[in-house]
Amino acid sequence: MAKGNPIEEQNQLMANGSKADTVEQPEGFKKFLYNKEAGTVLGRTAKSWMQITVFYIIFYTLLAGFWVGCLAIFLNTLDPKVPRFYGKGTIIGVNPGLGYQPWIKENPDSTMIKFNIRDPESYSPFVKQMDSYLSKYENTNGTRKCDGTMSNKDAAKGDFEESCQFSLADFEKAGCSAKNGYGFKDGKPCVILSLNRLIGWEPTDYEGDSIPEQVRDRYKKGSIALHCDGTNNPDKEHIGKVTYIPSSGIDGKYYPYQVMDNYHQPIAMVKFDSLPRNQVVLVECRAFASNIVHDITSRLGLVHFEVYLQDKDPKDKTTA
Missing domain, CATH: 1.20.5 (Single alpha-helices involved in coiled-coils or other helix-helix interfaces)
Structure with a gap:
């Protein structure tokens, strides 16, 4: 081995183990x-x-x-009783929508009120839903009777803390109560109509002769008139007689809405007195006040649903 060759010396040292042993292990x-x-x-x-x-x-x-x-x-x-953003220019808006009951939660996509007048089981879910929805009005704690000029405006001003108490007596007198199954067993179903809650909203009266023709004979200042009709021309022909309870619609003394304990939301009912048998009727109901705009696309100020009154033997499964 030639001296002075560093590569060969390194290899020799590693082979003998003398230098390899000195390498530090990680x-x-x-x-x-x-x-x-x-x-x-x-x-x-x-x-x-x-x-x-x-x-x-x-x-x-x-x-x-x-x-x-x-x-x-x-x-x-933040105000615990008022949303931070509400009114014009917000997602809540200033134009109320219209809702209806009975709406079965177990079938949320359906807007059809379908029942067989000869089969109590077919309309039992609708009666139960009406019972459930109206049960909240039985609790009158924290409410007050508003007579004369009294209204929820008094509470909005801070004069009272209780909301106006809503009575169901008019509906019972008109045959829209649990006693007669809300008209379903007689083939004259009652449907609840209500406006959705908008903080601070209250109806504005029509001026002069601007009252819409559909509600002109039933309109009462300070209230929200209601009108239901068939959606299309054939439906208009078959919807038959419709009774409004009360006739003037939703009383305006329950407005403006604000967050109050046990607030009683005002409602009205429509009773379909002469529906055709075994035929679907498409219904459109609208609420009327000067500050309610009707928009079919966004369903503002109106609501659509269908009523299908069957009259057949419950054992007959041939008809849908």
């Missing part, structure tokens, strides 16, 4: 977890772990305090 994972010689755990000494723990306790405490402080400031700017 730390293993176990030694990283706990190094007995250095007294470290995961590469840190006890003092280092204590320092970093104290740092993060202080850091997250200050961070949590900052977050709670910001949240408290934000909550103090």
Whole structure:
């Protein structure tokens, strides 16, 4: 072997094991977890772990305090009874929509009121839904009787804390109560109509001769008149007689709406007195006040549903 050749000398030394033994081996994972010689755990000494723990306790405490402080400031700017944003220009808007009952929650996509006058089981779900919806009016705690000029405006002004109590007596007198199954067993179903709740909204009266012809003979100032008719011309011919309870519609003394304990939402009912047998009738109901706009696309101020009165043997399964 020629002297002075560094490559050959290196190979010879490694082969003999003299230099290879002096090469430092990398730390293993176990030694990283706990190094007995250095007294470290995961590469840190006890003092280092204590320092970093104290740092993060202080850091997250200050961070949590900052977050709670910001949240408290934000909550103090909110009114628990009024949404932060409502009215014109918001998603809530200023134009109320119209809803109806009975609407079966178990079949939310259906707007058809279908029943067989000779089969109590067919209209039992609708009667139960009406019972459930109207049961809240039995609780009169925190409400007051509003006679004469009294209304929810008094509560809005701060004169009272209780909302006006809503009575179901008119519906019972007209044959729309649980006693007669809300007219279903007689083939004269009663349907509840109500406006959705808009903070601060109240009906505006029509001026002069601007009252729509559909409700002109039943319109009462301060109230919301209702009118139901067939959606299409054939439906208009077959819808028959419709009775409005009360005739003037929804009484305006229950407005404006605001958040109050046990608020009684005002409603009205329509009773279909002469529906055709075994024929679907498409119904459109509209609410009328000077500040209610009707928009078919967004269903503002109106509602659509179908009524299908069957008159057949319950055992007959041939007819849908």
